[in-house]
Amino acid sequence: MPLRTLETWPHGAIMLDAEHTRFALWAPDAFYVSVELEDGQSLPLLPQADGWFVIKTRCPAGTRYRYNIDGELEVPDPASRAQAGDIGDHSVVVDPLAYQWQNSAWTGRPWNEAVIYELHVGTLGGFSGVEQHLARLIEMGITAIELMPLAQFPGDRNWGYDGVLPYAPQASYGSPEQLKHLIDTAHGMGLAVILDVVYNHFGPDGNYLHHYAKGFFRDDKHTPWGAAIDFRRREVRDFFIDNALMWLLEYRFDGLRLDAVHAIESPDFLQELAQRVRQQTDPVRNVWLMVENEHNQASLLEEGFDAQWNDDGHNALHVLLTGETDAYYADYAEQPTEQLARCLSQGFVFQGHMTRHGTPRGEPSGHLPPSAFVLFLQNHDQIGNRAFGERLHQLAPPDALKAATVLLLLSPMIPLMFMGDEFAAEEPFLFFTSHHGELAELVREGRRNEFAAFSAFADPHKREQIPDPNAPQTFEASRPTLSSDEQSSVYALYRRLLHLRHHHIIPRLPGAQALGADVLAKGAVSARWRMGDGSELRIDLNLSNTPVVHTPQVDAALLFEHPPHSADLLDQGTLAPYCALVSLTAAAPLLPSDGERQ
Incomplete structure (x- = not known):
């Protein structure tokens, strides 16, 4: 397929x-389509083959417009590049070349350098608000921020997974130019930017x-959110693949995280998307x-x-840290330690293994490098899908969580953290929306009914206490305080471990197995990895409250220990409770070491 250019972009304005704009709408079930400009002009689109309606007309950037379908219904452009406000407002013609990039030579960062910080743009004050945190994140050791979805959604507050206009950055967060300024600023500071x-x-x-x-959807397949999208249609495939290309080419995002691809019924669509991205992005760029x-x-x-978010690793660790085994954690209730070991040695826990539903899940993954797996202790789902949005430090023993954090940040898997982790933020991250009327009621009741499978919420009256997603205070309660004392022990731990990762793990990560x-x-x-330079990394981890008999590694340089003096105990054959020891046996000269001990 030829490279996509502005002249061959099929969907949208x-x-x-x-001075000239082409409007194109795929509307195979419409008889008549016009573009209605805010100044009162009504311009009929010309019907084309295969259900397309197209017109080329004099129309500058900034023009506001809607489509009229059959003289009966006015709708936003499904490929709107910006909205004048909410989804019910006008779409806006955007000049994708208007922004003057200051860091156009930026080519990204290699995947082995990825240290990812997931954040919600709205809770941090929009695109300009996020910019205020970049310097601190870089100082801590973050190399990439991941933005939760930005596609225009109804209202001004939402997680972003209810988007309906995938090409339009959420208007309440800022303009397309402000989003580009955020990305440009991040690049100037050496920070990659990923979009969910x-x-x-x-x-x-x-x-x-x-x-x-109607051809966008399938009648014979359904997802938890309604009719499945029909990726068998070329027009539908192009709508989404070109959306990915827009974010990567026009906005210069460094990577994409595709949400819940198990709900996409056409796996070859994913393969085509990856192929098209690799074909159309400059080979010198690092695109994740x-x-x-x-x-x-x-x-x-x-x-x-490049990688998959490894829910298996999170789930096994969560059960070990909290003892919770409700709902999907039930699959990790009986053998969480063995499952954690499988995760560390092979990537996925479920590789064709049977789930609690009696169905096999997964494919063998032991041949993949550890960097093919994104590991995390928390993310938006794992906090926000709790009834009250509690964070892990409110659920687990502090020293056990610190030991797990050592594993997260010093293992060869790619680490991801969620905003506020580094300060042990006290604010929850709740599920929030800004729906109205009947839909608001359905969402509120649906949210509460989700927790019927959890023993703590078996009583319907208990479920009534779950925060209303549509209440403004639910959103306000989820805004994290990120200006805590940077000398706090939690922040110091994150900063120290990421310093070690940059000096000792990242340079050795290519080729690790x-x-x-x-x-x-x-x-x-006790997990071991052969690093790319031939050295051997070992992490001895004890998340229990009892000591364990264990033999120390001979001739290994200690990179980090938690708690203090736990390496001395290991020399005596004991792995301390709530302990993490990281050591490196060098087959090649070590990088300069600080003789790290907490």
């Missing part, structure tokens, strides 16, 4: 020059495609592609995608 995108469904409010383009995928398809990670992981006792494992 595309500026052809400073949702290609598996549209949100329930503000999606008008069913009225004029990640997936969230309950199917644990290791094969996707060999077909253009797991050597195995041994179960020492309940909650205790």
Whole structure:
């Protein structure tokens, strides 16, 4: 397929020059389409083959418009590049070349350098608000920020997974130019920027495609969010693939994280998307592609995608840290230590293994490098999908959590943290929306009914206490305080561990491969990796409150220990409670070491 240019972009309002715009809408179920300009002009679009309606007309950037379908319904452009306000307001013609980039020579960072910080733009004050945190994140050791979805959604507060206009950055966060300024500023500081995108469904409010383009959806397949998107249609595929290309080419994002691809019924769509991205982005750029995928398809990670968010690793660690085994944690209730060991040595826990539902899940993944897996202790889902949005430090023993943090930040997997982790933020991250009327009621009740499977909420009266997603205070309560004392012990731990990662792990990560992981006792494992330079990294971890008999590694340089003096105990054959020891046996000269001990 030829490279996509502005002239060949099929969907939306595309500026052809400073004064002319082409409007194109795929509306196979419409008889008549016009573009209604805010100044009162009504311009009929000309019907084309295969359900397209197109017109080229004099129309500068900034023009506000809507489409009229059959003289009966006015709708926003599904490929709107910006909205004048909410989804019910006018779409806006955008000049994608207007922004003057200051860091156009930026080519990104290699994947092995990724240390990812996930954040919600709205809770941090929009695009300009996020910019205020960049210097601190870089000082801490973060190399990439990941923005939760930005596609225009109804209202002004939402997680972003209910987006209905995938091409338009959420208007309440700022303008397209402000988003580009955020990315440009980050690049100037050496920071990569990733975007979370949702290609598996549209949100329930503000999606008008069913009225004029039913071919976007399948009648025979359904997802938890409604009819499945029909990726068998070329027009539908192009709509989403070109969206990915827009974020990467026009906005210069450094990577994409594709949400819940297990809900996409056409796996070859994902392969085509990755192929098109690799074809159309400059080979000198480092462009990262990640997936969230309950199917644990290791094969996707060999077909253009760099990594998968490893829910398995999180779930095993969460059970070990908290003892919680409700709902999806039930799959990790019986053998969490063994499952953690499998994660550290092979990537996925479920590689064709049977789940609690009696169905096999996953593909073998032991041949993949550890960097094919994104590990995390928390993310937006794992905090926000709790009824009250509690964070992990409010659920787990502090020293156990510190030991798990050592594993997160010094293992060869790619680490991801969620905003506020580094300060042990006390604010929850709740599920919030800004729906109204009947939909607001459905969302509120649906949210509360989700927790019926949790023993703590078996009583319907208990579920009534779960915060209303639509209440403004639910959003306000989720805004984290990120100006805490940077000398706090938690922040100091994150900063120290990331300093070590940059000096000792990242340079050795290319070519790294797991050597195995041994179960020492309940909650205790010892994992080893052959690093790219031939050295051997070892992490001895005990998340239990009891000491474990264990043999120390001979001739290994200690990189880090928690708690203090736990290496001395290991020399005596004991792995202390709530302990993490990281050591490196060098087959090549070590980088300068600080003789690290906490």
